[in-house]
Amino acid sequence: MNGVRADGEFRPLDSGDPRAVAGYRLAARLGSGGMGTVYLSYTPGGHPIALKTIRPELSEDPEFRRRFRQEVRAAQRVQGLYTAPVIDHDTEGARPWLATAYVAGPSLASAVAEHGPLPLPSVLLLLAGMAEALSVIHGAGIVHRDLKPSNVLLAADGPRVIDFGIARAADATALTGTGVSIGTPAFMSPEQAAGRPVTPASDVFALGQVAVFAARGQGAYGEGPSHAVLYRIVHEEPDLAGMPAELAFVARCLAKDPAERPTPAEVVAWCQEASPAPLRQSGSWLPKALTAQITQRVSASAALAAAPTVAPAAPPPTRPLPGPGTPAPTARLPHPGPALATPAQPPRAPGYRHPAPPQPYPPYVQPYGWQPPKPKRSVGRKIAIGAAVGVALLWGAGCVSVLSHLGDSTDDNSSRTPAGASGQHRPDPRPVSFKGINIPRGYWVRFADSPPKPMDEQNTSNASFGKDADFYYDDDPDYSEDQTPVVGTAGDKVVLLNNAEHGSLATCRRVTRYAENIHLSQLSKGSQICVHTVSGHIGLVTYRGTAGRGSPSDYITVDLTVWRNAEPASDDEQ
Structure with a gap:
């Protein structure tokens, strides 16, 4: 879920976004999706991380929490070079979250959308890195289930596969199919589209789909409504027209029968055979435009890390300030006032949870027991107000007389208060x-x-x-x-x-x-x-x-x- 703009800037936090999660200061939005929202944050030592908060609808589902807890524990065992390792997490709090290493690079989806398909050497390095990532993920007992271009980030030293395991947790929730899409239709395997058991071979099918997208700019089963794409995935052969001859092995990844698909290790070997030079991930494995974009994002992340934390603005005064030598009125506070800044938290052991901080009064609520002094009105002001009140009373008496007269000349039904008038509950309209x-x-x-x-x-x-x-x-x-x-x-x-x-x-x-x-x-x-x-x-x-x-x-x-x-x-x- 890449959320960095093409110019290297990050999306600012929305008004409803938290400013910190478990002591991690949130600096910007990286993106949002079916599972939740991802923020840019930093460890106490200043290292950038991607912190994902889970959607409230999922958080309230007990089965999702159980699966999420299991998948996070499994994901902690994934330490491959082409994955984003888990840094910290909280699966038990009111709003579960997961923090992984931040990858300063665009997603494959946005890279292709902005710059077009990748050249063959880049595609071979991309596939080899993704296949190696799948080997590590599968070795930890995890099936990704949602491998797609937006879940592959392009870093300076190779690709990174992200969001592995979370889709499995959401598969069990009652919300599946009602606003939370688990698995992207265009990159599902035939067995996943048909509701059959999903295995590591399903990720290999998605790998072949991603390969076609990276090399050609569109998937192997065309575009259009999701049900039409899923039908073609299950019943029709892939369209590989325009693919380089060196990538002919991708067709084996797209076999309908999972047993006929290669292993990730075989994919790596085929990439090595297809490459005219030894595969070496380096800072120049991508086109220059993408390399420059990654450099720009690294600089933007460093600038945000160096930016000082801005304390909330003080509320405007609601009473006259005391003059020189005048003691301020004492206020009776039932608990300490709001804190202006959250102190940095020390590094925490995995699974540790900070106690919830005390909830301060909102800045617009005055301390209990204090009321602003009432300003004194001048005599002239009192006379003017009295005259206005007298005029209003005379006018009101006239209105009462007119309404009384009208009431005497109408039937009983006309005396009812109209629906929606003050003091009446507006009845629900008929469907x-x-x-x-x-x-x-x-x-x-x-x-x-x-x-x-x-x-x-x-x-x-x-x-x-x-x-x-x-x-x-x-x-x-x-x-x-x-x-x-x-x-x-x-x-x-x-x-x-x-x-x-x-x-x-x-x-x-x-x-x-x-x-x-x-x-x-x-x-x-x-x-x-x-x-x-x-x-x-x-x-x-x-x-x-x-x-x-x-x-x-x-x-x-x-x-x-x-x-x-x-x-x-x-x-x-x-």
Whole structure:
């Protein structure tokens, strides 16, 4: 999960990101994915590390925690030259995390996207290094399960395979298939796609897929919706057109039968045979543009390490400051005030957990027992306020008289307080349901229509930008590694419910882990999505599938339940 920008800078921490985890100061974001968020941090001695915090949804699953604990212990035994070793971890806390050595290099996915396919010598060194990494990983009793270009980082001295073992922990959780994609469809093995047992040979199949991607810029089974790619992986032969003749052995890695695939050691031997010169990892194994990018990232990481820790800004004064010689008012504090900086923590033995620090008051809360002095008002100010109050009372009496008169001339029903008025609970709107709505790619529907009909606009480049696009189906408007289409709403507030969450108005109001959109690869038949529109409607979308194979058109089929005007409209609508 590479999160460093092409210019060598790191993404700043978001407002919701922690500033430290177990004594490790977080300096920047490196990226995020299905398992969690990765941050750049440093050991007390200043060595950079990549610290991954696990998603709360996974943290709450007991089976995931058990598997995660096992996989972390196994990963600690992996100490290969082409892997990122585990530095520290906490599998028991409220938010599990894992720290590994930081690799100052782009992922293979971003490198190919930015600079194109790698030359043959680089591909051979890449494959040899990855195969050696798999030998070490498999030797520790781990199957990677999610080997893909974004999980291969390009360092100055060779590739690094990352994120091994974590996918196995997530396989057991009840959230699988409901927002957490375990294994990337385009790089799955046939047995993994068919739900059969996964073995080390499955990683060799993914290795062959990564080889084709590195040498040609696209996978061996084409692109498109995930279900179509998975069908080709299981039933069709790989497309190896344009591959260099020296990489002909990659076809054996892509054998349908796991027993016919080579071992990682055989792959290393074939890479050595195919190379005109002895394989030697060095600072020049990559094209110059990538080497310069790695150097830039090393410098950026060093600059962040040297940057001083900035203490939180002091809150603005909420009372007049005492003048010279005036003693400050005493405040009764039930516990110490907030700390401005977290002291550096000493190195810790594996498995050690710091006790939770005391929670300070937020900076805007005044110490208990203290109230700001009330400023004295002048006599003239009192007179003005009194006059204003008198005018208000006279005006209010007139309004009461008028309302009383109107009440005498109407029937009993007109005297009820309107729904939503002060002191009244606004009743929930009645749901309206529609079955079997087909939404072509590039179109959207409006929840106010009965029934909703697909719409589009000629002057929009993507359905997500369409006017009143309450629910759309289109290509991802932003670049991402998952090339499948997306569904979403113009208000960027959708939630993919998990298996334990029953779709209802109450659930859609309670669950607030909003996403801008949801990739089609994350959906399966029956998946439910809560949609919050800018106009205040709430919809529950049940995904039913896509157009059949061979269909001339591309569309999705959904069922829809709408609660109209269920919440206030957003600022864009009002």
